[in-house]
């Protein structure tokens with residue numbers, strides 16, 4: 653059994669999509685909602701997976717403060733560079749090496765939160781990023797796409813869990829979870 657806790661965050665951010673034809677190629681903004689769900693295989697002495705205050709601090713310092721009221725643009729895109737020059741001093745641009753879709757932002761957010769949460773013996777179960785009230789992307793490090801023998805394209809399969817509620821095919825043992833070298837299989841994240 654695993655107990656999880658979830659905290660929701662809000663931030664406003666502008667972006668435009670590169671290599672894209674449609675409304676989203678134009679500079680525009682969203683009020684994003686971010687939901688971070690964290691689990692642990694045991695509760696701490698206070699009976700918590702993680703103190704909500706700690707979770708708030710980690711997500712605010714590593715994610716919200718980075719994106720809030722800024723403009724996320726992909727580096728190396730000619731139109732973005734022109735926007736950067738024309739609106740110098742007007743926009744607070746955060747240059748990234750990815751197209752700023754909700755999915756790519758999730759990968760970035762996961763990488764920023766993974767370490768600080770592991771340091772508190774917690775792991776990320778899911779992160780959900782709402783771009784609008786009705787549209788969200790979600791990252792789930794405990795799912796992976798597998799090749800099914802004879803079935804084209806494979807399928808989505810949930811990892812089996814051991815007695816501690818941790819995925820059996822994770823990299824590392826339960827004891828390593830608390831060591832510095834524990835690493836989730838990042839390449840399985842979509």
Ligand SMILES: [Zn+2]
Nearest residue numbers: 667676680682
């Ligand atoms: Zn958008």
